[in-house]
Amino acid sequence: xxxxxxxxxxxxxxxxxxxxxxxxxxxxxxxxxxxxxxxxxxxxxxxxxxxxxxxxxxxxxxxxxxxxxxxxxxxxxxxxxxxxxxxxxxxxxxxxxxxxxxxxxxxxxxxxxxxxxxxxxxxxxxxxxxxxxxxxxxxxxxxxxxxxxxxxxxxxxxxxxxxxxxxxxxxxxxxxxxxxxxxxxxxxxxxxxxxxxxxxxxxxxxx
Amino acid sequence: xxxxxxxxxxxxxxxxxxxxxxxxxxxxxxxxxxxxxxxxxxxxxxxxxxxxxxxxxxxxxxxxxxxxxxx
Numbered sequence: 001x002x003x004x005x006x007x008x009x010x011x012x013x014x015x016x017x018x019x020x021x022x023x024x025x026x027x028x029x030x031x032x033x034x035x036x037x038x039x040x041x042x043x044x045x046x047x048x049x050x051x052x053x054x055x056x057x058x059x060x061x062x063x064x065x066x067x068x069x070x071x072x073x074x075x076x077x078x079x080x081x082x083x084x085x086x087x088x089x090x091x092x093x094x095x096x097x098x099x100x101x102x103x104x105x106x107x108x109x110x111x112x113x114x115x116x117x118x119x120x121x122x123x124x125x126x127x128x129x130x131x132x133x134x135x136x137x138x139x140x141x142x143x144x145x146x147x148x149x150x151x152x153x154x155x156x157x158x159x160x161x162x163x164x165x166x167x168x169x170x171x172x173x174x175x176x177x178x179x180x181x182x183x184x185x186x187x188x189x190x191x192x193x194x195x196x197x198x199x200x201x202x203x204x205x206x207x
Numbered sequence: 208x209x210x211x212x213x214x215x216x217x218x219x220x221x222x223x224x225x226x227x228x229x230x231x232x233x234x235x236x237x238x239x240x241x242x243x244x245x246x247x248x249x250x251x252x253x254x255x256x257x258x259x260x261x262x263x264x265x266x267x268x269x270x271x272x273x274x275x276x277x278x
Contacts, residue, residue: 053276
């Protein structure tokens with residue numbers, strides 16, 4: 001068991017909302033540690049010190065649990081990403097808000113972020129991404145369309161845009177996660193490196 | 208709605224179908240599923256009534272083990 005799971009294990013009977021939060025957090029930790037095939041309802045119940053019966057009250061089976069946890073985490077992340085953001089913002093300002101929101105969410109919710117990164121490219125991910133996209137795709141699309149119309153952004157394919165706009169940020173965050181950048185050089189994320197990188201990204205994307 | 212959870216030995220596809228016929232026609236069952244991947248072959252029922260004993264005897268009569276999983 002992950003050492004961290006112990007921190008969340010309650011000593012006495014707790015309210016159901018707490019129990020659900022415990023189940024979700026522990027599920028993400030176990031999924032990250034053991035992968036999808038190594039994960040089971042029995043292992044999760046044991047790690048949470050609850051009965052398997054209780055787990056099945058919340059979820060139909062392993063797939064149902066992974067989907068529900070994934071969708072909920074994804075929504076939480078997207079909500080955090082949209083904080084103080086408006087699709088009507090000038091491009092530079094909007095991109096800055098996105099970078100700030102995405103990095104602070106990642107740094108505060110490392111397990112959830114890694115879990116979401118891992119699940120994205122699995123069959124579960126397709127369902128989850130589809131569900132989450134409903135909530136934020138319209139705003140992000142509008143933001144990009146406005147920026148292009150106002151000549152604040154080069155006209156690019158979506159993939160080119162996204163990889164330049166956000167790829168560098170996630171590279172820095174993943175360096176931070178492993179504590180190392182290229183060639184084992186030690187690295188810790190800082191606002192300073194973030195803003196330096198953002199400046200270059202903005203230069204590349206704006207006419 | 209009540210969620211009832213049982214440990215069973217319903218393993219094969221044929222057994223699954225057999226139980227399915229019983230449950231789908233049961234007066235209180237709204238939805239049901241069996242987690243065949245799980246070691247306890249957990250049967251989960253969404254029921255209009257809190258009628259675990261009735262469900263257990265229905266499944267037992269069909270020749271399967273069915274015990275309530277404590278919560």
